[in-house]
Amino acid sequence: MAVAGQQSRASHSFTLPDLDYDYGELEPAISGEIMKLHHTKHHQTYITNFVKALEQLEQAEKDGNAEAIVKLQGAINFNGGGHVNHSIFWKNLAPSKSGGGEPPEGKLASAIKDEFGSLEKLIAKMNADGAALQGSGWVWLGLNKDLKQLAVQTTANQDPLASKGLVPLLGIDVWEHAYYLQAWTDYKNVKPDYLKNIWKVINWSDVSSRYEANL
Numbered sequence: 001m002a003v004a005g006q007q008s009r010a011s012h013s014f015t016l017p018d019l020d021y022d023y024g025e026l027e028p029a030i031s032g033e034i035m036k037l038h039h040t041k042h043h044q045t046y047i048t049n050f051v052k053a054l055e056q057l058e059q060a061e062k063d064g065n066a067e068a069i070v071k072l073q074g075a076i077n078f079n080g081g082g083h084v085n086h087s088i089f090w091k092n093l094a095p096s097k098s099g100g101g102e103p104p105e106g107k108l109a110s111a112i113k114d115e116f117g118s119l120e121k122l123i124a125k126m127n128a129d130g131a132a133l134q135g136s137g138w139v140w141l142g143l144n145k146d147l148k149q150l151a152v153q154t155t156a157n158q159d160p161l162a163s164k165g166l167v168p169l170l171g172i173d174v175w176e177h178a179y180y181l182q183a184w185t186d187y188k189n190v191k192p193d194y195l196k197n198i199w200k201v202i203n204w205s206d207v208s209s210r211y212e213a214n215l
């Protein structure tokens with residue numbers, strides 16, 4: 001995030017990250033059409049509005065307008081959080097030909113077994129918590145760095161997992177915009193089906209790297 005007093009918060013400071021795969025490569029778990037819209041429209045809009053809010057903040061700081069600065073915090077948190085969360089989400093996914101869906105190994109696999117009993121139990125918990133989430137939000141596998149302990153947590157809207165004191169390892173977007181188009185095609189029980197199928201394209205190698213980098 002830009003630092004107060006920084007010379008410029010030009011729009012190129014925050015740009016849409018490229019994906020490591022083509023939009024259609026996560027099918028049938030996630031349709032290519034949804035991936036394209038989610039990346040180019042939804043994520044891009046968070047970035048656009050984040051940059052806009054930061055530019056307004058810069059002006060408010062110059063003007064010494066405390067009221068305007070306080071008022072901008074909501075837009076900064078929401079849109080900045082949207083950028084942070086989606087940037088993690090894209091990396092947490094991979095086509096099956098690139099290892100998507102292959103179970104974790106090593107230290108993360110052991111930690112999941114210790115904390116949840118098995119990978120299947122972790123998945124069941126994240127699916128249940130994600131399905132039960134009211135409104136828009138995310139379900140996460142996070143790390144409590146102090147306790148060196150894994151935890152499942154949900155966040156509302158675009159709150160980043162850091163707001164709950166956890167390091168994000170794996171985030172699943174349970175906003176309707178992540179799956180709604182599949183309501184009329186493959187997914188009858190839309191949200192539970194989306195959650196059930198997304199595990200086929202989870203990039204556990206990326207999740208493991210985030211875990212080991214924070215131990």
Ligand SMILES: [Fe+2]
Binds near residue numbers: 086
């Ligand atoms: Fe999203």
